[in-house]
Amino acid sequence: MPELPFTLDQLRILKAIxxxxxxxxxxxxxxxxxxxxxxxxxxxxxxxxxxIFDRGGRKALLTEAGRLLLxxxxxxxxxxxxxxxxxxxxxxxxxGTLVIGASQTTGTYLMPRMIGLFRxxxxxxxxxxxxxxTRRTGWSVANGQIDLAIIGGQLPGDxxxxxQVIPYATDELALVLxxxxxxxxxxxxxxxxxxxxxxxxLDSQSTTRKVVDKLLQDSGLDIQRLKIExxxxxxxxxxxxxxxxxxxxxxxxxxxxxxxxxxxxxKAFVADLEVKRELKLITNPSRYTxxxxxxxxxxxxxQFASLESPLRHI
Amino acid sequence: MPELPFTLDQLRILKAIxxxxxxxxxxxxxxxxxxxxxxxxxxxxxxxxxxIFDRGGRKALLTEAGRLLLxxxxxxxxxxxxxxxxxxxxxxxxxGTLVIGASQTTGTYLMPRMIGLFRxxxxxxxxxxxxxxTRRTGWSVANGQIDLAIIGGQLPGDxxxxxQVIPYATDELALVLxxxxxxxxxxxxxxxxxxxxxxxxLDSQSTTRKVVDKLLQDSGLDIQRLKIExxxxxxxxxxxxxxxxxxxxxxxxxxxxxxxxxxxxxKAFVADLEVKRELKLITNPSRYTxxxxxxxxxxxxxQFASLESPLRHI
DNA sequence: AGTCTCCATAAAATTAAATTATTCAAAGAA
DNA sequence: TTCTTTGAATAATTTAATTTTATGGAGACT
Numbered sequence: 049m050p051e052l053p054f055t056l057d058q059l060r061i062l063k064a065i066x067x068x069x070x071x072x073x074x075x076x077x078x079x080x081x082x083x084x085x086x087x088x089x090x091x092x093x094x095x096x097x098x099x100i101f102d103r104g105g106r107k108a109l110l111t112e113a114g115r116l117l118l119x120x121x122x123x124x125x126x127x128x129x130x131x132x133x134x135x136x137x138x139x140x141x142x143x144g145t146l147v148i149g150a151s152q153t154t155g156t157y158l159m160p161r162m163i164g165l166f167r168x169x170x171x172x173x174x175x176x177x178x179x180x181x182t183r184r185t186g187w188s189v190a191n192g193q194i195d196l197a198i199i200g201g202q203l204p205g206d207x208x209x210x211x212q213v214i215p216y217a218t219d220e221l222a223l224v225l226x227x228x229x230x231x232x233x234x235x236x237x238x239x240x241x242x243x244x245x246x247x248x249x250l251d252s253q254s255t256t257r258k259v260v261d262k263l264l265q266d267s268g269l270d271i272q273r274l275k276i277e278x279x280x281x282x283x284x285x286x287x288x289x290x291x292x293x294x295x296x297x298x299x300x301x302x303x304x305x306x307x308x309x310x311x312x313x314x315k316a317f318v319a320d321l322e323v324k325r326e327l328k329l330i331t332n333p334s335r336y337t338x339x340x341x342x343x344x345x346x347x348x349x350x351q352f353a354s355l356e357s358p359l360r361h362i
Numbered sequence: 363m364p365e366l367p368f369t370l371d372q373l374r375i376l377k378a379i380x381x382x383x384x385x386x387x388x389x390x391x392x393x394x395x396x397x398x399x400x401x402x403x404x405x406x407x408x409x410x411x412x413x414i415f416d417r418g419g420r421k422a423l424l425t426e427a428g429r430l431l432l433x434x435x436x437x438x439x440x441x442x443x444x445x446x447x448x449x450x451x452x453x454x455x456x457x458g459t460l461v462i463g464a465s466q467t468t469g470t471y472l473m474p475r476m477i478g479l480f481r482x483x484x485x486x487x488x489x490x491x492x493x494x495x496t497r498r499t500g501w502s503v504a505n506g507q508i509d510l511a512i513i514g515g516q517l518p519g520d521x522x523x524x525x526q527v528i529p530y531a532t533d534e535l536a537l538v539l540x541x542x543x544x545x546x547x548x549x550x551x552x553x554x555x556x557x558x559x560x561x562x563x564l565d566s567q568s569t570t571r572k573v574v575d576k577l578l579q580d581s582g583l584d585i586q587r588l589k590i591e592x593x594x595x596x597x598x599x600x601x602x603x604x605x606x607x608x609x610x611x612x613x614x615x616x617x618x619x620x621x622x623x624x625x626x627x628x629k630a631f632v633a634d635l636e637v638k639r640e641l642k643l644i645t646n647p648s649r650y651t652x653x654x655x656x657x658x659x660x661x662x663x664x665q666f667a668s669l670e671s672p673l674r675h676i
Numbered sequence: 677a678g679t680c681t682c683c684a685t686a687a688a689a690t691t692a693a694a695t696t697a698t699t700c701a702a703a704g705a706a
Numbered sequence: 707t708t709c710t711t712t713g714a715a716t717a718a719t720t721t722a723a724t725t726t727t728a729t730g731g732a733g734a735c736t
Contacts, residue, residue: 052370053446057693060366072713084694086715091693096449099650102506103714109506111650112459113452120445124438131434132367135410138427145426192416192423336413336425371724386682398725400684405723417683 051095056128058092059121061085062100066118069107139339142172146340149188149197153219153256153283154327155179157302158198158352166348173340182255186211189332195341196331200300201255203330214329216349220301221260221323223316226293232314239269239321246277246295248286259325260298267321287313298323370442372406373435375399376414380432383421453653456486460654463502463511467533467570467597468641469493471616472512472666480662487654496569500525503646509655510645514614515569517644528643531667534615535574535637539628540607546628553583553635560591560609562600573639574612581635601627612637 064074065085075082093100100114110118137143146166150159155177163175178185178194182201188194190210200219203211223242225232231241242264250257261271277295280286286297287304291312307313329349331337378388379399389396407414414428424432451457460480464473469491477489492499492508496515502508504524514533517525537556539546545555556578564571578585591609594600600611601618605626621627643663645651 052374052442053449054370054442056366056368056370070713071715081695082714083696083716087693090715096446097453098449102650108714112652113449113650116448116452116458117445120441120448124441124445127434127438127441128366128368131431131438132410134430134434135367135412135427138430139411143430336416338426384682385684394724395726396683397685397727401724404684422683 053095054092056125058088059125061088062092062114062118062121063125065089065101065108066110066114069109071108137172141170141339141343144338144340145174145176146338146344147176147178147193147195148344149178149180149185149194149199151182151185151198151200151255152179153200153300153303154198156283157300157305158327162344162348162352165351166344169347170340170343175340181253186330189330192332192335195338196329196345198327198329199255200325200327201259210332210334211330212333214331215326216329217327217352218324219327221256221263221298221325222301222304223296223318223323224290224299224304225296225314225316226290227311227314228293229296229314232316235317237316237318239267239318242269242318243273243275246275248277248289248295248297249279250283250286251279251281254281256300256325260323263323263325264321367409368406370439372402373439375402376406376428376432376435377439379403379415379422380424380428383423385422451486455484455653455657458652458654459488459490460652460658461490461492461508462658463492463494463499463508463513465496465499465512465514465569466493467514467614467617468512470597471614476658476662476666479665480658483661484654484657500644503644506646506649509652510643510659512641512643513569514639514641515573524646524648525644526647528645529640530643530663531641532638533641535570535577535612535639536615536618537610537630537632537637538604538613538618539610539630540604541625541628542607543610543628546630549631551630551632553581553632556583556632557587557589560589562591562603562609562611563593564597564600565593565595568595570614570639574637577637577639578635 061074061078064077065071068074068077071085071089072082075085078085089100096113096117098113098117099111100117102109102111134143148159148163156179159177163177167173167175178188180188182199183204185194185197185199186203186207189197190207198216203213223237225245231237231245234241249260252258252261264271264274278289280289283299283303286299287307289295290297290299291307296316301308301315304313304315308315329345331341331345375388375392378391379385382388382391385399385403386396389399392399403414410427410431412427412431413425414431416423416425448457462473462477470493473491477491481487481489492502494502496513497518499508499511499513500517500521503511504521512530517527537551539559545551545559548555563574566572566575575585578588592603594603597613597617600613601621603609604611604613605621610630615622615629618627618629622629643659645655645659
């Protein structure tokens with residue numbers, strides 16, 4: 049190995065001698081024997097081809113070269129100490145970054161609260177939230193750009209095996225109507241009633257939309273017969289459209305909690321129809337898991353998970 | 363020994379892997395085997411309790427902790443390189459300081475030329491000239507404040523043994539007269555003629571004065587009978603006094619070269635009287651000798667030394 | 677599947693470093 | 707002065723750390 053002309057231990061010894069003015073005291077300070085100190089300094093002097101200490105007098109005095117080296121020595125050792133501290137902080141969650149992925153829905157309505165709770169407990173860990181499609185989120189988790197993510201849709205098959213997918217919570221997609229809509233008075237709708245509605249939906253690319261379509265189809269509805277008034281690409285836009293009486297929609301309950309309690313949107317019940325999807329936590333088991341990620345998974349997520357989630361038992 | 367959590371070698375390895383993206387390539391780069399690299403990184407990870415590399419994929423990728431450590435790693439290694447360069451510069455005389463001591467006479471008339479020559483050859487070494495009494499210069503050499511010195515007088519006895527004293531050159535103390543002085547026409551003076559002169563001398567504390575007094579006394583003269591017109595504490599002042607016709611004086615020839623060739627001062631010869639003193643180089647053998655000091659002694663001093671000086675043969 | 681590349685692991689060999697014991701030199705005290 | 711004490715260098719031994727050789731396994735590319 050092409051050698052470095054000195055070691056950190058040698059520098060530590062140098063510093064100790066300079067501070068104590070004596071080889072022996074330095075040895076005591078470092079809990080080694082005096083010959084060990086002598087030998088290391090001799091090695092150092094040999095390798096750098098300089099004399100570091102004047103051993104003439106009662107005190108070990110630095111030569112010019114020694115003083116020069118000591119300056120660098122202090123700087124180097126300080127950097128080392130800093131590095132140690134930084135690593136310690138990272139280990140004890142006093143630093144570092146946690147990158148979380150989420151879909152539009154969870155990213156908008158769920159993650160902010162989770163992240164808030166996390167940062168209450170670990171205010172020194174910075175959290176980055178990346179809202180992307182299920183597909184892209186999956187890939188990001190796969191290649192390590194995202195530590196963990198919550199998705200509501202189906203992963204591409206190849207990723208399904210690569211990643212760890214843990215069911216985490218159930219998200220109900222509620223049928224919502226404008227509060228003054230004639231049907232909003234009925235206690236319970238029938239499936240057939242849906243054909244009478246005008247729908248404001250997410251665009252057909254969106255995961256949530258696909259999930260809704262599939263569930264409706266599975267429950268025997270002919271989604272071709274449903275009237276789609278307009279397709280928007282933002283839940284907030286849809287909410288506003290519904291509130292303005294432009295139509296009905298299936299929306300995640302988490303996204304309309306405020307509107308429901310304010311009464312500006314009406315949630316309808318449809319007989320024999322449950323539109324629910326599983327929210328899933330995905331991580332990459334073949335990659336390094338940061339402490340922040342671990343903690344988030346173990347301590348934060350369960351507090352928001354439905355009771356039957358496997359996360360409860362991690 | 364209270365251990366440091368990492369070694370410089372480990373940092374070097376870390377850096378190499380990060381740069382090469384591979385344990386194997388890093389090993390090749392550092393001329394070690396691959397297991398050596400693996401082991402060291404494992405040690406590092408164990409000691410810091412972190413994971414540094416993601417070994418999953420094709421490339422060895424840094425984890426967050428790894429990136430953090432790498433930052434410090436680079437800084438630390440850079441400081442190490444800098445330290446090496448600084449030491450090398452010192453060794454190759456591209457840096458450092460040489461502290462030279464001298465008496466009034468040599469410091470004024472000799473050292474400037476020497477230092478000029480030295481700095482022509484080693485322009486990066488800064489030189490400091492300290493002009494003090496023989497006594498104080500001796501002590502400074504003894505305790506390392508001065509690397510080497512040239513003195514014209516006698517050292518205190520205790521220092522005599524402690525320091526290395528090398529005869530270096532002979533300095534003639536010439537009897538000088540005002541050029542229009544009646545005696546300046548005589549080819550050779552007799553000792554008795556000295557009693558007829560008015561002397562302008564250094565003050566009785568000065569080394570040069572003591573030397574002159576002693577030599578005159580040794581050659582049989584009664585120095586009490588010599589008429590001292592005035593005592594000044596600067597050679598330049600004495601030179602001016604002599605030139606102005608105020609009296610005669612014994613002055614180091616090195617200090618009056620210009621005046622002699624200009625004819626403004628007359629140098630007289632006295633039969634059976636040679637007033638000469640040895641200029642001596644003193645160093646401290648029990649102390650570290652800087653490269654600059656070595657070079658000055660070996661290469662510069664001989665060029666100004668009289669032919670028979672021992673320095674010729676060093 | 678087969679082959680290659682890369683990393684991990686184990687055991688052995690080498691090398692470096694620490695310790696004990698001793699010597700040497702300088703400093704302080706009798 | 708001489709004796710004693712203290713600090714540093716040296717030598718020999720032991721101990722520990724590092725490297726190497728040799729080998730096994732997992733993923734990637736053909």
